[in-house]
Amino acid sequence: xxxxxxxxxxxxxxxxxxxxxxxxxxxxxxxxxxxxxxxxxxxxxxxxxxxxxxxxxxxxxxxxxxxxxxxxxxxxxxxxxxxxxxxxxxxxxxxxxxxxxxxxxxxxxxxxxxxxxxxxxxxxxxxxxxxxxxxxxxxxxxxxxxxxxxxxxxxxxxxxxxxxxxxxxxxxxxxxxxxxxxxxxxxxxxxxxxxxxxxxxxxxxxxxxxxxxxxxxxxxxxxxxxxxxxxxxxxxxxxxxxxxxxxxxxxxxxxxxxxxxxxxxxxxxxxxxxxxxxxxxxxxxxxxxxxxxxxxxxxxxxxxxxxxxxxxxxxxxxxxxxxxxxxxxxxxxxxxxxxxxxxxxxxxxxxxxxxxxxxxxxxxxxxxxxxxxxxxxxxxxxxxxxxxxxxxxxxxxxxxxxxxxxxxxxxxxxxxxxxxxxxxxxxxxxxxxxxxxxxxxxxxxxxxxxxxxxxxxxxxxxxxxxxxxxxxxxxxxxxxxxxxxxxxxxxxxxxxxxxxxxxxxxxxxxxxxxxxxxxxxxxxxxxxxxxxxxxxxxxxxxxxxxxxxxxxxxxxxxxxxxxx
RNA sequence: GCGCCUUUAGCUCAGCUGGAUAGAGCAACGGCCUUCUAAGCCGUGUGUCGGGAGUUCGAAUCUCUCAAGGCGCACCA
Numbered sequence: 001x002x003x004x005x006x007x008x009x010x011x012x013x014x015x016x017x018x019x020x021x022x023x024x025x026x027x028x029x030x031x032x033x034x035x036x037x038x039x040x041x042x043x044x045x046x047x048x049x050x051x052x053x054x055x056x057x058x059x060x061x062x063x064x065x066x067x068x069x070x071x072x073x074x075x076x077x078x079x080x081x082x083x084x085x086x087x088x089x090x091x092x093x094x095x096x097x098x099x100x101x102x103x104x105x106x107x108x109x110x111x112x113x114x115x116x117x118x119x120x121x122x123x124x125x126x127x128x129x130x131x132x133x134x135x136x137x138x139x140x141x142x143x144x145x146x147x148x149x150x151x152x153x154x155x156x157x158x159x160x161x162x163x164x165x166x167x168x169x170x171x172x173x174x175x176x177x178x179x180x181x182x183x184x185x186x187x188x189x190x191x192x193x194x195x196x197x198x199x200x201x202x203x204x205x206x207x208x209x210x211x212x213x214x215x216x217x218x219x220x221x222x223x224x225x226x227x228x229x230x231x232x233x234x235x236x237x238x239x240x241x242x243x244x245x246x247x248x249x250x251x252x253x254x255x256x257x258x259x260x261x262x263x264x265x266x267x268x269x270x271x272x273x274x275x276x277x278x279x280x281x282x283x284x285x286x287x288x289x290x291x292x293x294x295x296x297x298x299x300x301x302x303x304x305x306x307x308x309x310x311x312x313x314x315x316x317x318x319x320x321x322x323x324x325x326x327x328x329x330x331x332x333x334x335x336x337x338x339x340x341x342x343x344x345x346x347x348x349x350x351x352x353x354x355x356x357x358x359x360x361x362x363x364x365x366x367x368x369x370x371x372x373x374x375x376x377x378x379x380x381x382x383x384x385x386x387x388x389x390x391x392x393x394x395x396x397x398x399x400x401x402x403x404x405x406x407x408x409x410x411x412x413x414x415x416x417x418x419x420x421x422x423x424x425x426x427x428x429x430x431x432x433x434x435x436x437x438x439x440x441x442x443x444x445x446x447x448x449x450x451x452x453x454x455x456x457x458x459x460x461x462x463x464x465x466x467x468x469x470x471x472x473x474x475x476x477x478x479x480x481x482x483x484x485x486x487x488x489x490x491x492x493x494x495x496x497x498x499x500x501x502x503x504x505x506x507x508x509x510x511x512x513x514x515x516x517x518x519x520x521x522x523x524x525x526x527x528x529x530x531x532x533x534x535x536x537x538x539x540x541x542x543x544x545x546x547x548x549x550x551x552x553x554x555x556x557x558x559x560x561x562x563x564x
Numbered sequence: 565g566c567g568c569c570u571u572u573a574g575c576u577c578a579g580c581u582g583g584a585u586a587g588a589g590c591a592a593c594g595g596c597c598u599u600c601u602a603a604g605c606c607g608u609g610u611g612u613c614g615g616g617a618g619u620u621c622g623a624a625u626c627u628c629u630c631a632a633g634g635c636g637c638a639c640c641a
Contacts, residue, residue, distance in 0.1 A: 030584065040583060042621055052621080076621090077584065121641075162640065255641085281639055290567080291637090298639040305641050334568070335636055361569095362635085391603095398603065412603090424577060427569075429634080436576075440603055442589045443577095450603050458600050496580075508578070511588090522596090522605040542600095564603075 035079030052076030085473030091488040095544040103490040108149030111323035121158030127377040129363040135421040137328040139503035157254025165213030170195040184233035258311040294339040331359035361429035388413035419445030451514035455546040471533035479520040510552040
């Protein structure tokens, strides 16, 4: 906000401190009746050798108060109250003019950001854990795009690796072709689980699996054919889920895509003299950085994921010339990415510093852990369907006359799930509970969507309003001012969230907006107000609020409904 | 053993880069629909901010230490 600048400039001339240091000190008081901005004078107390409350008093007398309703000295604080009608007018007209572009900016113009997210493993079910990366990555994609960055969404499919040896071995032994036709992933999961059970009894299966993978790498016909088939049926299922979530990728270049790009990486490492042999494997030693070595080639000569990640990073730099290269991958892989980024740096690529691992926590049950190998998973599709079902029930219960119930149930149900995933700090684990995730009360997606629908309903009934016949200075209740101030900070919030790669900051902001709006809605009549100027001003405020909620949710990949 | 993370109300979590009496939601209880959607609003909390020490005008926030839990530590991704 420009207010901080104005305040710091005025204080700078009075105190001699730089505008920058002052701007950093300026804070927002905990309660609205204490003002909109505050400057703590405690630090000045030392240099001026004067009590903080005397300093604030003195500054209060001397400072230029134009543009502010008033300036007060409370204890060691200098509190500023902004001119509310000015704020209301500026904020609301800006929102109503910019509409769906409100909150957007151009600070990323000309810069490309690659975002690696979702990236499920082929042949394994898309379970509730995968939504974490998918939701965060998609939100970051939309948020960065809104600030003018060109984003490239990459689904780095797990379509290579020794697991395919296992799968091929299992396929040849136990697959039920009929079941595979009907529910491919479920059947693949079944034989994958069976493989692990059988391998416990007969460890030689592991060797057979390794052999199959080696054959696959060597391009043997049977293995390649099976691999292709598995990949094909998996993608059909994944796309069904991405469609439900309305998520699109710009690239599906998965692990197998880099098969022919790894020799070059090995050569480059060789040239730089970074490779050493250790226990039969080729590694980059990272002792100096207090990390275990980065393995480039296994002792059997086969490649490993670190090699692929190196190849992928180099490919992405060459292809997209990224400004930032983001990986939305779980925190357990923190060390792996440190190793890869450090290796890139050692290879002489300064852009290694632009590679960012955006980690997130685990999705787990209260008691046990999700495990694909044991078949202990909840399919994301089942969760989404359940949520839609629950939303449908609530509609029948609360608004049975609604026209497009199924459509609304879909938006609300899916919105509730995605919202839950984006509500908390991403590094926190999500404890999965049907009860919590299907509870649509309180700080949830449906709550926010409901607030939006309420606002839209008022606007529909108003049947338009005359923005030119408005007196914004009449929006002076505490609820109205608070709401306006919140709406004004939308862009700041997005920027702040992006700096931390943390969508939850935006999610919580939207909750705040909805909460403040509901208070306003409950306390102040809108349509029945006789004063036409006030009525129009309130309608403008409702209009602006719905715009911000809609834009905000859209950045999180969540839709709104006009009625619910 | 080493490294990283977590610890705030019964439960799930916020707490902006050190600041004014530590906040929400859920759950519980009590109020509010002849007026704009009650998926809403209002009210009710005796919290050692895991323990201890330090830094300073001031610490949930920074440093150190201890404790509990989690994750990771070379041929899986």
